[in-house]
Amino acid sequence: MQPVATTFFFYFLSGLTLIAGILVITRRNPVHSALALILALLGQAGLYLMLYAPFVAGVQIILYAGGIMVLFLFVIMLVNIEKSQKEEQFNKQWVVGILAAVALGVLFVLVYTKGKSLFPDRVAQLPEQSNTQQIAVMLYGNYMFTFEIASLLLLVAIIGAVVMAKKRI
Amino acid sequence: MLEYIKSYLDSNTTPGQAGNLFWASVYILLIFLGLSVAVIAMNWLERKILAHMQVRLGPMRVGPHGLLQPIADAIKLLIKEDIMPSQADGFVFWVAPIVVVITAFTVFIVVPFGPTHAVTDMNIGVLFMLGVSSLSVLGIVTAGWASNSHYPLMGALRSSAQMVSYEIAMGLAVVSAVLMTSLNQTGTGTLSMIGIVQSQQVQQIWFAFKFFPLGLIAFFVFAVAMVAETNRAPFDLPEAESELTAGFHTEYSGFRWSLFFLAEYSAMIAVSSIAVTLWLGGWLRPFPHLLSGSTWDLVFSLLPGITFLLLGLMAFVGVFRMPKHPYFRVQTIGLAGFGVVLGLIGLLLFLPPVRDRIQDVFWFSAKVAFFMYLYIWYRGTFPRYRFDQLMKVGWKVLLPVGIGVLILTAVAGVLL
Numbered sequence: 001m002q003p004v005a006t007t008f009f010f011y012f013l014s015g016l017t018l019i020a021g022i023l024v025i026t027r028r029n030p031v032h033s034a035l036a037l038i039l040a041l042l043g044q045a046g047l048y049l050m051l052y053a054p055f056v057a058g059v060q061i062i063l064y065a066g067g068i069m070v071l072f073l074f075v076i077m078l079v080n081i082e083k084s085q086k087e088e089q090f091n092k093q094w095v096v097g098i099l100a101a102v103a104l105g106v107l108f109v110l111v112y113t114k115g116k117s118l119f120p121d122r123v124a125q126l127p128e129q130s131n132t133q134q135i136a137v138m139l140y141g142n143y144m145f146t147f148e149i150a151s152l153l154l155l156v157a158i159i160g161a162v163v164m165a166k167k168r169i
Numbered sequence: 170m171l172e173y174i175k176s177y178l179d180s181n182t183t184p185g186q187a188g189n190l191f192w193a194s195v196y197i198l199l200i201f202l203g204l205s206v207a208v209i210a211m212n213w214l215e216r217k218i219l220a221h222m223q224v225r226l227g228p229m230r231v232g233p234h235g236l237l238q239p240i241a242d243a244i245k246l247l248i249k250e251d252i253m254p255s256q257a258d259g260f261v262f263w264v265a266p267i268v269v270v271i272t273a274f275t276v277f278i279v280v281p282f283g284p285t286h287a288v289t290d291m292n293i294g295v296l297f298m299l300g301v302s303s304l305s306v307l308g309i310v311t312a313g314w315a316s317n318s319h320y321p322l323m324g325a326l327r328s329s330a331q332m333v334s335y336e337i338a339m340g341l342a343v344v345s346a347v348l349m350t351s352l353n354q355t356g357t358g359t360l361s362m363i364g365i366v367q368s369q370q371v372q373q374i375w376f377a378f379k380f381f382p383l384g385l386i387a388f389f390v391f392a393v394a395m396v397a398e399t400n401r402a403p404f405d406l407p408e409a410e411s412e413l414t415a416g417f418h419t420e421y422s423g424f425r426w427s428l429f430f431l432a433e434y435s436a437m438i439a440v441s442s443i444a445v446t447l448w449l450g451g452w453l454r455p456f457p458h459l460l461s462g463s464t465w466d467l468v469f470s471l472l473p474g475i476t477f478l479l480l481g482l483m484a485f486v487g488v489f490r491m492p493k494h495p496y497f498r499v500q501t502i503g504l505a506g507f508g509v510v511l512g513l514i515g516l517l518l519f520l521p522p523v524r525d526r527i528q529d530v531f532w533f534s535a536k537v538a539f540f541m542y543l544y545i546w547y548r549g550t551f552p553r554y555r556f557d558q559l560m561k562v563g564w565k566v567l568l569p570v571g572i573g574v575l576i577l578t579a580v581a582g583v584l585l
Binding site: 029031032035038054055057058059061062065066067069070071073074077078131132 | 258261291292293296297299300301303304306307310311314322325326329330332333336340360
């Protein structure tokens with residue numbers, strides 16, 4: 001089936017993601033922030049779908065929106081929200097923050113103005129039907145070693161978390 | 170316009186793939202309607218079957234044998250006052266039931282009721298179903314938190330811990346079934362729901378019986394995890410009424426509560442249809458190769474009609490057992506009418522054109538109905554787990570078994 005109203009969906013999804021992203025940092029209530037983050041992640045999943053990567057979109061929904069964010073909410077709910085809302089929010093990192101934001105902005109402008117020569121101007125036409133298979137070939141064929149190292153890193157993280165959480169092993 | 174509608178009938182795909190908006194909308198409406206009817210029927214059946222298991226009568230007053238009880242309940246819920254706790258988080262409280270209902274119904278666009286009887290067929294069908302149904306836990310958690318009350322919060326915490334841990338076992342079981350689509354066969358595996366059933370058709374075996382007993386163990390792991398995923402007995406800790414009043418939906422009343430109810434039952438139907446698709450051959454009829462030939466085809470194609478005729482017959486048995494007092498006259502007539510309607514549906518299903526088209530849908534629904542009966546059976550017989558036992562079963566039994574089955578399936582696929 002040919003895609004319909006591509007422009008509309010692109011702007012709709014990116015707008016959704018951006019607005020939700022702004023809400024994440026402006027809400028005082030951490031639960032509202034977390035919910036806005038979920039919305040941003042879902043918008044991102046929609047953008048992946050538009051890039052003909054349904055597998056990545058599905059994994060994004062399962063892992064981030066359905067798994068990690070549930071754990072986030074789980075932890076936030078154990079915090080006394082009324083108390084945390086009244087406390088003064090302090091961070092002394094705004095200088096670093098502004099520098100990082102400016103650097104990122106400059107990078108965006110550079111990519112937007114000079115991107116034509118840096119990147120190929122055509123999107124790779126991957127067939128949507130074989131997206132899952134192609135990712136599997138990449139992960140378990142071309143980039144097997146990196147993939148295994150990343151999984152080893154995760155295993156170490158799991159063991160570390162268990163060691164820290166348990167008093168006696 | 171008429172051309173557009175007719176053009177789909179020649180194509181041999183789902184309306185979503187053919188890109189036909191009209192038929193896609195028709196399918197969505199049909200599925201929505203069917204689901205609502207199924208939820209109403211489940212409501213009545215659950216109360217009746219549970220009651221009979223406990224040697225009670227169950228609902229008997231509203232309509233013959235309480236047949237109109239679900240409708241009466243629905244009307245009661247609609248006209249009930251809608252209460253919101255004073256300190257509740259208004260927006261989240263309002264949006265949580267909607268999230269739960271939307272996720273519970275969205276899942277059904279990839280459920281294959283037949284080779285072409287699905288709204289659409291996605292390349293990532295199983296992944297889509299798991300992902301969207303895992304979003305429903307967000308609705309439950311936020312509902313419990315937004316109520317600003319202790320029991321709902323406890324229910325929400327339990328629910329999130331439980332669903333996150335059982336999702337892993339469920340995912341592992343699903344992966345081992347997906348692995349079977351590619352093994353033993355040239356060609357690649359698939360995640361599409363229709364593709365999975367078709368590969369069972371090609372391999373001439375339901376995946377529950379493939380690599381005996383590996384498929385059966387994976388199916389068992391999924392069958393346990395899916396009960397935990399839908400928060401049903403014996404894993405109904407998020408709404409354990411003896412400890413938490415009603416768990417995460419304690420503060421919800423009226424229409425909002427009925428949304429949770431609707432979502433729970435349609436989620437049950439959704440996970441059952443995943444299980445049916447992955448392990449029990451989806452829309453395929455039993456023994457398509459052992460009992461093949463035109464005679465057996467005819468016998469199996471008559472079964473839907475016979476089922477409805479039997480149901481009608483049961484209604485008539487009920488008519489004759491009704492008390493002969495004039496007070497019961499209206500109820501008796503109503504039950505006889507119900508029996509006649511069931512019998513007429515049964516006769517309609519005997520007509521050859523209807524009979525051929527209804528086959529896939531009938532077998533799929535029959536298998537799902539079997540799972541729905543299992544749900545009620547569990548609730549009637551198993552005592553509720555304690556929370557630490559629940560976690561132990563999830564992490565120390567189902568997860569290792571799931572990983573073991575996955576590895577063994579891969580080994581068996583390479584060796585056999």
